[in-house]
Amino acid sequence: MEPATDMTDWLVERLGRSRGLTILTGSGVSHESGVPTFRGKDAFWEKHRVEELATWQAFEAHPELVWRWYDYRRRGVAEAQPNGAHFAIARLEPAFDAFVLITQNVDGLHRRAGSTDPLELHGNIWRARCTREHTTTDLLDCPLRELPPRCEKCGALLRPDVVWFGEPLPPDEYERAYEAARNCDAMLVVGTSAMVRPAASLPLVAKHNGAMVVEINVSFTPISALIDATLLGRAGDILPELADRVLALGATGAARAPSRVHVR
Ligand code: APR
Secondary structure (H helix, E strand, O other), X not given: OOOHXXXXXXXXXXXXXXXXXXXXXXXXXXXXXXXXXXXXXXOEEOOEEHHHHOOHHHHHHOHHHHHXXXXXXXXXXXXXXXXXXXXXXXXXXXXXXXEEEEEOOOOOHHHHOOOOOOEEOOEEEEEEEEOOOOOEEEOOOOOOOOOOOEOOOOOOEEEEEEOOOOOOOOHHHHHHHXXXXXXXXXXXXXXXXXXXXXXXXXXXXXXXXXXXXXXXXXXXXXXXHHOOEEEEOOHHHHHHHHHHHHHHHHHOOOOOOOOOOOOO
């Protein structure tokens, strides 16, 4: 195993030659902002497994309980600040002809850090959807004034506009994410356990289509053996340095190879 510094040198050099970069993030990116992840020691809220709360069945049976959990999470996210990893990703965006940020996170911290168009595959915790009319609306009051909140138009229950287990991803976002994985020269997979599909299959789509795929995580994941490299460490430590060095290349006008991505 090459020392991290060599690996980072190699990655900087490869990113410096890439025109199309796609980044896939998970809750590990927000962990340093104090937002809990979903597995390991964060797998429970009060005495409930979060994976059981994040289902339509739990909501149908206990709408107030599920909303109490989302109110708790929203309050945590409202107090949180984007960290160095979020800002580094936003800084990398303009440096590539084709840049796509795909996130599984529903916390909105990427946008708060300046990312212009994150593909929110699993929805957003600051939006709600009417369970009768299926219209979505921003729901920004924190803490929630009403538990469970109701649709202002028809009075039906609102649900968080997020993707729960057993539910399909929003088709447009997933199709754009799939195309971004299929067409990129390089993909960074940051702070995700790569356990939840179909998001977890995107790095393999990229790899299968010839892209260089590197993950940044504090531990190995089920895809580590299937991709090019794993940089072990905290995203908030590794990404700012990586962004500095890649952007410094840009500043030096280091030549980039013609891309597979049809740039503007
Ligand atoms: N830097 C980098 N990686 C980190 C850090 C950090 N500071 N802290 C934790 N990690 C890694 C963990 O090692 C783990 O691999 O982040 C990952 C978090 O994994 P999960 O908790 O499984 O979260 P995620 O991969 O985002 O879950 C996917 O599952 O519960 C659903 O819808 C939910 O979007 C979520 C999806």
